[in-house]
Each structure stands twice: as structure tokens, then as C-alpha cells.
Amino acid sequence: xxxxxxxxxxxxxxxxxxxxxxxxxxxxxxxxxxxxxxxxxxxxxxxxxxxxxxxxxxxxxxxxxxxxxxxxxxxxxxxxxxxxxxxxxxxxxxxxxxxxxxxxxxxxxxxxxxxxxxxxxxxxxxxxxxxxxxxxxxxxxxxxxxxxxxxxxxxxxxxxxxxxxxxxxxxxxxxxxxxxxxxxxxxxxxxxxxxxxxxxxxxxxxxxxxxxxxxxxxxxxxxxxxxxxxxxxxxxxxxxxxxxxxxxxxxxxxxxxxxxxxxxxxxxxxxxxxxxxxxxxxxxxxxxxxxxxxxxxxxxxxx
Amino acid sequence: xxxxxxxxxxxxxxxxxxxxxxxxxxxxxxxxxxxxxxxxxxxxxxxxxxxxxxxxxxxxxxxxxxxxxxxxxxxxxxxxxxxxxxxxxxxxxxxxxxxxxxxxxxxxxxxxxxxxxxxxxxxxxxxxxxxxxxxxxxxxxxxxxxxxxxxxxxxxxxxxxxxxxxxxxxxxxxxxxxxxxxxxxxxxxxxxxxxxxxxxxxxxxxxxxxxxxxxxxxxxxxxxxxxxxxxxxxxxxxxxxxxxxxxxxxxxxxxxxxxxxxxxxxxxxxxxxxxxxxxxxxxxxxxxxxxxxxxxxxxxxxxxxxxxxxxxxxxxxxxxxxxxxxxxxxxxxxxxxxxxxxxxxxxxxxxxxxxxxxxxxxxxxxx
Numbered sequence: 201x202x203x204x205x206x207x208x209x210x211x212x213x214x215x216x217x218x219x220x221x222x223x224x225x226x227x228x229x230x231x232x233x234x235x236x237x238x239x240x241x242x243x244x245x246x247x248x249x250x251x252x253x254x255x256x257x258x259x260x261x262x263x264x265x266x267x268x269x270x271x272x273x274x275x276x277x278x279x280x281x282x283x284x285x286x287x288x289x290x291x292x293x294x295x296x297x298x299x300x301x302x303x304x305x306x307x308x309x310x311x312x313x314x315x316x317x318x319x320x321x322x323x324x325x326x327x328x329x330x331x332x333x334x335x336x337x338x339x340x341x342x343x344x345x346x347x348x349x350x351x352x353x354x355x356x357x358x359x360x361x362x363x364x365x366x367x368x369x370x371x372x373x374x375x376x377x378x379x380x381x382x383x384x385x386x387x388x389x390x391x392x393x394x395x396x397x398x399x400x401x402x403x404x405x406x407x408x409x410x411x412x413x414x415x416x417x418x419x420x421x422x423x424x425x426x427x428x429x430x431x432x433x434x435x436x437x438x439x440x441x442x443x444x445x446x447x448x449x450x451x452x453x454x455x456x457x458x459x460x461x462x463x464x465x466x467x468x469x470x471x472x473x474x475x476x477x478x479x480x481x482x483x484x485x486x487x488x489x490x491x492x493x494x495x496x497x498x499x500x501x502x503x
Numbered sequence: 504x505x506x507x508x509x510x511x512x513x514x515x516x517x518x519x520x521x522x523x524x525x526x527x528x529x530x531x532x533x534x535x536x537x538x539x540x541x542x543x544x545x546x547x548x549x550x551x552x553x554x555x556x557x558x559x560x561x562x563x564x565x566x567x568x569x570x571x572x573x574x575x576x577x578x579x580x581x582x583x584x585x586x587x588x589x590x591x592x593x594x595x596x597x598x599x600x601x602x603x604x605x606x607x608x609x610x611x612x613x614x615x616x617x618x619x620x621x622x623x624x625x626x627x628x629x630x631x632x633x634x635x636x637x638x639x640x641x642x643x644x645x646x647x648x649x650x651x652x653x654x655x656x657x658x659x660x661x662x663x664x665x666x667x668x669x670x671x672x673x674x675x676x677x678x679x680x681x682x683x684x685x686x687x688x689x690x691x692x693x694x695x696x697x698x699x700x701x702x703x704x705x706x707x708x709x710x711x712x713x714x715x716x717x718x719x720x721x722x723x724x725x726x727x728x729x730x731x732x733x734x735x736x737x738x739x740x741x742x743x744x745x746x747x748x749x750x751x752x753x754x755x756x757x758x759x760x761x762x763x764x765x766x767x768x769x770x771x772x773x774x775x776x777x778x779x780x781x782x783x784x785x786x787x788x789x790x791x792x793x794x795x796x797x798x799x800x801x802x803x804x805x806x807x808x809x810x811x812x813x814x815x816x817x818x819x820x821x822x823x824x825x826x827x828x829x830x831x832x833x834x835x836x837x838x839x840x841x842x843x844x845x846x847x848x849x850x851x852x853x854x855x856x857x858x859x860x861x862x863x864x865x866x867x868x869x870x
Contacts, residue, residue: 212694347692352680354680380680385707386703386706386707386710388700388701388703388706388707390669390671390699390703391672391700391702391703391704391706391707392669392703392707393669394666394667394668394670394672394673394704395670395672395673395676395704395707396673397669397670397673398610398658398669398670398671398672398673398674398675398676398677399673399674399676399677400673400677401670401673401674401677402608402656402658402673402674402677402678402687403680403681404676405580473656
């Protein structure tokens with residue numbers, strides 16, 4: 201009897217997930233411990249590890265398929281010496297997202313995973329092509345853009361370096377920019393919010409330069425608690441003068457957007473931060489993202 | 504074992520053999536980290552005559568300036584808060600005389616007039632800031648607690664107690680990131696020393712070996728609360744040991760001792776060995792701020808400090824013993840009084856900022 205591989209629940213709240221990618225093909229030998237697929241949950245992309253031994257006989261859910269229900273059969277493994285199994289009765293369950301979406305749009309094809317989505321937004325210049333991406337990747341890409349553009353930008357926070365971000369919001373940044381610019385901190389948010397601000401304040405003024413219009417080191421500090429979701433802080437600052445003390449206290453900018461099944465969030469608010477036109481397509485499992493920008497008042501001093 | 508005293512906790516004595524080799528290793532690793540020994544070797548800076556005269560002049564400038572500021576406050580020309588540095592002059596002057604002003608940065612709390620004056624910044628623009636005039640160093644928009652001069656690498660001037668310590672950690676990180684060879688001197692008080700983010704900063708500073716000298720200006724009172732009443736450990740220089748930061752205890756009423764301590768601490772930091780925690784024991788003669796009636800201490804205590812520990816008098820004594828005449832020193836005082844009077848006049852007559860300044864220095868870019 202073939203072994204049914206079922207969609208695992210990779211977090212306690214997960215009910216559906218996206219089967220992002222298969223790492224094994226039909227006919228491949230499977231050993232216990234092999235990574236079979238990457239599954240996107242409401243919180244992160246997780247690796248699906250095999251515990252059985254055999255040959256991957258049939259893939260029933262294609263890569264890129266969204267809204268695969270937990271416990272749906274996604275593939276079949278034939279044990280050694282088995283015949284080709286029959287197709288099982290149970291079909292992978294899918295949610296019904298289409299009618300919930302307010303605007304008409306092209307449903308991204310499951311195999312390519314990327315398609316342009318038409319969204320009317322007056323803030324975006326005509327002719328801009330849009331891409332659909334996850335909030336997590338949009339945040340990461342925005343940080344990477346800024347870090348490539350300006351060598352003074354660094355990111356600092358809990359698990360941002362080696363762990364790639366508690367929910368992978370800084371994935372790949374350590375490899376690209378190195379440990380000087382991607383800094384793991386202890387769990388001391390108040391401390392490094394201050395250290396980030398101070399670094400931004402101190403770096404810009406140098407060699408008796410007159411007040412420069414561009415900000416000094418922009419420190420992106422990312423406090424992430426274990427139960428929270430990707431949070432990032434962009435500190436726009438040059439050198440603070442009056443009210444600096446208030447801005448220190450108020451400095452966390454946490455970015456998390458609640459996306460309910462089927463809704464599309466306007467990109468203008470996030471794109472303002474990310475400087476990237478993007479659309480965020482809702483994931484039915486619910487990626488948290490709500491934007492809360494605390495009050496701050498970065499200022500320049502007169503020099 | 505003798506009978507324990509009533510009320511003491513008696514711990515069973517561990518036989519030495521029961522300790523594993525690892526424990527002994529750990530114990531010797533846990534030591535009270537301290538630079539005190541190095542400091543004791545040269546406890547008073549061997550200043551030249553010229554250096555001492557300069558220390559004298561600078562401390563006296565702070566003293567007279569602060570006295571004048573107190574006066575102007577009483578006349579209603581200075582509003583808001585005004586925290587005077589009278590009595591603590593030796594700390595700022597001693598430490599900042601050892602700085603490399605091309606590279607090093609400084610940050611402190613709200614008792615910042617002295618630190619600003621130590622840079623040699625024109626007292627006129629500082630007094631004008633106190634009186635809220637446009638010619639003030641923060642365009643009259645900061646006041647006593649928010650004086651900045653990024654040109655001099657002085658980053659304030661902060662109202663929130665203890666906030667400047669984490670910021671100072673950041674300034675040090677910037678020095679390290681830019682590899683500019685600079686260090687950060689971060690001052691805070693005995694009250695601020697109990698803030699949580701101070702220890703968060705200690706941890707990260709030690710972990711990453713940030714080039715920072717933490718200076719606790721222990722003037723024995725956190726506003727109305729004596730440090731004995733608010734701190735379990737009043738020897739603040741010991742508080743870094745948990746993070747392996749060496750400490751130093753310094754007599755903050757002796758400018759030559761403070762300067763000597765600076766030499767030891769800065770050498771340690773510049774050698775890349777990480778932060779230092781320096782405790783400067785000092786005293787403020789006036790209340791916490793101009794609004795403080797200071798009923799929490801006796802007049803006798805304050806007078807005793809004035810009579811026996813005054814930093815300016817101490818240096819004056821050293822100078823006179825070294826051959827300077829009273830007249831030389833009086834001449835300095837006279838010149839300073841004139842300078843301060845001119846600053847006060849300027850601060851009283853200088854124009855206030857235009858109303859349009861309400862909209863400037865608020866946002867970095869237009870939104």
C-alpha cells in the first residue's frame with residue numbers, strides 16, 4: 201500500500217498553506233530526513249521533511265498551489281518493490297477565494313506563481329509594472345535595496361542575521377552584506393532602539409560638514425518577539441535636536457498587515473516605506489500585517 | 504564554626520574538594536573587573552602650569568555662568584527647567600580635556616551647560632539658548648535640556664532620564680562601524696544608573712567591544728532621593744562587572760584626578776578592549792533644578808562640601824602652592840565675570856526666533 205503524504209500543519213494555527221516548491225521529482229528516491237518540499241504557512245516558509253523511505257511515486261498537488269488544506273494528500277510514496285498505486289479518492293481541498301476579492305484581477309497561475317495584477321492607485325505613476333509578492337519578501341527587498349544603495353545602512357535586531365529573521369524577513373541579507381551590516385542582538389529592544397538611533401545620529405556628522413540634507417546611517421532595527429510577526433523599524437534620522445528624547449521613546453515602527461482571505465491591500469502605504477510598487481495578494485491563511493507608525497520627529501540641527 | 508548572629512543567613516560550608524575543576528575556573532573568571540589599580544599608579548594628572556590655569560579658567564567659567572543662569576531664571580528670563588552644574592565642574596572639564604575633539608563624541612543628560620562650555624563654545628550662544636533666542640545654539644527651540652552641537656560632536660542634552668546611555672552606545676557603534684578611531688563619552692547620573700536600558704547598553708557594548716566610556720556622575724541625589732535610598736549598590740563602578748566591564752572610582756571634586764582617570768579609561772578603550780564604567784563622585788550645591796527647594800538635605804552638608812571639597816578652591820590652592828599669585832587668579836575671575844555678563848546681556852537683548860521657525864527642523868524631508 202502506498203504511503204500517502206499529507207499536508208502538514210506547520211504551526212498551531214495553520215489550516216491551509218501554499219505548497220511553494222517541490223524539491224524532489226516523481227521517481228526520486230526518498231530517504232528519511234530528505235527535504236521534500238517547501239510549504240508556506242501563515243507565518244513562514246517551512247521545509248517538509250520526509251520520515252518515510254521509498255520512491256516518490258506521484259505528486260498530486262503541483263508546486264505553487266495555494267490554499268492546500270492541512271491533511272490533504274499531496275503526494276504518494278511507494279515503498280520498496282511496490283506497484284504503481286491507484287489515485288486516491290481524497291482530493292486536495294481548496295478554499296474559495298475568488299468571490300471574496302473585491303477587484304477583478306488575473307488569478308496568478310499556480311505554476312509560474314507570478315503574474316501582473318492590475319490595481320488602480322493614483323499614487324503610482326502610469327505605466328509602472330507591478331509584481332505580486334509576499335509582505336515578508338517586500339520588506340526584505342526594501343531593506344536590501346536601501347542597503348545596496350547606501351553603505352551606511354545596516355540592520356540590527358533579534359535573529360536578523362544567522363536565523364534569517366524570526367519569520368525570515370531578513371532572509372539572505374547576512375549572506376549578501378556580511379555580519380558588520382546585519383547584526384544579531386540580545387533580547388534588549390529598548391537598548392538597541394537607542395543604539396540604532398545613536399548610530400544614525402553619530403555617523404552623519406563628520407569632518408565639519410555643514411548640515412547635510414541626506415540622513416546619516418539609517419539603522420533598521422528589528423525587534424521581534426517570539427509570538428509576533430515580522431517587524432521592522434526604519435529610522436529616518438539625521439541629527440536630532442529638540443524633541444530627540446521623545447523620538448527615542450516613540451521610535452518603533454512595526455510593520456504587520458492583517459490580510460484577510462481574498463482582500464488586497466493598497467500598496468501605497470507600504471510602498472511609501474518600501475519605495476517599491478507592489479501589490480500584496482491575500483493569503484487565505486492570514487499573514488498578519490498591520491501598519492502602525494509611531495510619532496517621531498527627526499530633525500536637523502543647525503551647524 | 505562560631506554561632507551565627509541572630510538574623511544572619513548561615514550557608515552550609517562547601518568542602519573544597521567537592522568543587523569541580525570547572526567551578527574553580529569559573530570563580531577565578533568572575534572577578535570584580537576594575538582599572539582601579541592602573542589608575543592608582545598615577546592618580547593625579549601631572550599638569551603643566553598652563554594646563555592647570557586652563558582647567559581653572561574653564562571651571563570658573565562654568566561656575567560663574569551657572570550662577571548667572573540661576574539669577575536670570577529668578578528674574579523670569581529663563582523658562583522651563585534649568586539644571587545647574589555648580590559643584591560638578593571638575594568632572595566635565597577633567598574628562599573632556601582628554602578628548603580628541605576631531606574624533607570623539609559626547610552625550611549627556613539635561614545637566615548639560617557645563618559640558619557645552621567645556622568645548623569652548625561661546626557662552627553667548629549658550630545663554631541665548633537658555634533664554635530662548637534665535638541666536639541660541641539650538642535656535643532657541645531646545646532650551647536648557649536640548650543643547651546640541653554636532654559640529655563639536657556633542658549630541659545633547661536629553662530630557663528623558665537614562666535615554667542618552669543607549670544613544671551613546673549607538674554613537675560608539677557608529678565610531679566602530681566607520682572605523683574612525685573615535686570613542687563616545689556617555690554621562691549619566693546616579694538616578695539614571697538604575698534604568699533598564701543602561702544595562703541593555705552595557706551588555707551590547709561589552710559584547711561588541713564598543714568604544715565607549717560610561718561615566719556615572721554620582722552627585723548622591725537623584726532629585727530628592729538619596730542614592731542610598733534608591734540603589735542597592737551605591738558603588739556604581741561595580742555595576743559593569745556583570746558584563747565584564749571594568750570599573751573605576753574617581754574623586755569627581757578633583758580635576759587632576761578626573762583627568763588622570765580619563766587617561767587610563769581612554770587608553771583602554773582606544774586599545775580596542777571595550778567599554779569602561781567610570782564613577783565620578785561629586786556634589787551639586789544647588790537643588791536638582793531651579794524648581795527644587797532641596798529640603799532633602801541639610802544646609803550643613805552643602806556647606807561642608809563647599810568648604811572642604813570645592814573643586815575650584817582645591818585647584819586654586821594647588822596653583823598658589825605652585826607659585827601663582829592671588830592677583831593672577833583674581834584677574835581670571837574678573838575676565839570671566841565680564842564674559843558672563845556680556846553673555847547675559849546678549850541673551851536678554853537678542854531677538855526671539857520668528858514664528859516661521861515653528862515649521863522648520865521638524866521633519867527631515869517634506870511629506
